Amino acid sequence: MPVPATAIPFMRRDARRGMLWLRRAYAMFRAAPLPWLLLLLVYYALVALAELGPWPSIGKLAASVLKPVFAVGFLAAAWSQERGGRPALSDLFRGFRSNLRALLPLGVVFFAGMTLAVGATALIDGGALIAWVSGAEEPSDELLQSGRLQLAMLFGTACALPTLLALWFAPALVVFHDAGVISALTTSLRASVANWRPTGIFGLVSPITSPTATSFTLTSPRRRKTFTPAEAWRIPMPAISRPPRENSPVRAHRCRGLRRR
DSSP: OBBBBGGBBBBOOHHHHHHHHHHHHHHHHHHHHHHHEEEHHHHHHHHHHHHHSOHHHHHHHHHHHHHHHHHHHHHHHHHHTTOOOOOGGGGGGGGGOOHHHHHHHHHHHHHHHHHHHHTEEEEEEEEHHHHHHTTSSSOHHHHHHTTTTHHHHHHHHHHHHOOOOOOOSSHHHHHHHHHHHHHHHHHHHHHEEEEEHHHHHHHHHHHOOOOGGTTTEESSOOEEEOTTTTOOOOOOOOOOOOGGGOSSSSGGGGGGOOOOO
């Protein structure tokens, strides 16, 4: 039975916690680099196959909708490693066995929010950014010099921010707290806003330390370009509070999809 958002407490952390999240992530990667690289490689290969397949529009939609499902896979790999195991390729697909009915709507929210954010950039540059990213038209020198393209990117980022924050912790809340869709989205948004300092540090530093984890390449038949404002999505878990284990809602029976098989 999904728990209401008010039943999921969270803690407020200082800005230094953002760097701690990054250091912990790097330490986990150093402990098992090959398994993590394999997970990333397989994930991006699946995304590329979907977007370059015979129906690229459907593939891009599927890749967006399934993003929270695969996010749970990476969470499962980290969960296993924290308990003495090693990330396994099978972990990547754990999300398909972990409350899929709640994860798929999160993907729909992600796709809708990002689509609206990208579409909103047309209010600034008349659709030039969209045409450039899709490969339909190169921006003119006049447009580049005017700064409207850069302003459109910033505007798109601002429009995407509420969706990104609402989804920041949402997959983890669905799996570890059995939260429903609305509960996960609202709790994630509240926790992200309350922890805006460490969240901001993490969001600013992670593109520098791990660009492949924070940007996705949109491919067209003519060219490849990277568009980060609407695609960056990280899930630092420590901002969600964890009560003492004996009273914690994050117990084994609450993590059915992540238990070892």
